[in-house]
Amino acid sequence: MSTLPPSRVSADPALIRFENVSKTYPARKGAALVTALSGIDLSVPAGTILGVIGRSGAGKSTLIRLINGLERPSAGRVVIGDAEVSSLPERQLRAVRARVGMIFQHFNLLSSRNVADNVALPLELAGWKRAAIRARVAELLTLVGLEAQAGRYPAELSGGQKQRVGIARALATEPDVLLSDEATSALDPETTRSILALLKRINRDLGLTIVLITHEMSVIRAVADDVAVIDHGAIVERGTVYEVFTQPQAEVTRSLLAGEVGLDLPAGLAERISADPRPGGVPVLRLSLRGPQADTAILARLARETGIEAAILAGAVDEIGGQRFGSLAVGLSPGPDVTARAQAYLAALGIPADFLGYLPPAQEVAQDIAQNIAHGAARVA
16 A cells, blocks of 8 residues: 655546555465455546556556556456446446546457458447447548548558557546556557557546556656556555656656666766775765756855865756756865765755765776776787
8 A cells, every 4th residue: 555645646637546445366386375466455547658667577567457447456446437447247337437447568450351451340249220330430540640541551660550459449438537558568668658648648538537557757757647666566655747757656667767867877977986985985866856946057056165175077957847957977186074064055945965885086987998998008018
């Protein structure tokens, strides 16, 4: 069960609710049970995009299958609107599933049907009349930009085009919810960006609620409003994309974020940092700058008001969820209590500054560089 502070969870009316949900499976051998999900409390406000992220085997796919009723919880309730999906009989569950579209990593298109007929399939199964099907298919193919490919077959399409067909098919019955299970994992980066932009536009224009399962923080960053981090079957972090990206609480979140917002140090720099406080060693801090802080001359202020000079070693300033965020690794000028004084000054300004360790004294670095140059010159000679 989540223990996050209430400010990190949306208070908007929820379209989808998980209430203390657990899911277990029988083990292959013996009497023990395998726990896929445990104590899940999760709400998805109507009209938002929730990204659910975690490592392989964390429970992401099980969670999404509980929403459309392909799995039943072992305990707890799953609710869509006013329908408790977890307890409905099969006949009523079919009606709820018509309100839930789904797109897949590997598209799941029928190779014997052309694009238009693939999109038409859910409508045929729902008993729509032919004229209505033709009109709806034409509308959807225009929406996803494939009107010119209506008569082509899946084998003739690119990966991005196949996923657009999958999206159109998922939208055919005018669902309230769209589920995306690793829908961009099989696509190249450029195609992934175009598909995510399409999902964002669908969310905006149709007011569709989207639950997006992924293992890539870059996908969450590009499209989601909120994010839930799942680890070993439990939600360990929940909040807006900006909150989670800029103030990660769980270790697994920090691991998944490494490299995404400038948190990863360049390999050469990371190798040089150690916990050894040698005389003349350069203390290294990582500063997290949020909102207006990301655009201020904070290092100049530090030097002017404390006498502590800081050199930027690595980092980036970017935009997340429409707000500015920066992560900077800086080396401080050696001096008595310099690390504690710098951290205290920055803390007073509301800027977290984590101590990473020490770089070797500047003269040692210069000597190493000179030796490498000499060694390279000797090898060339």
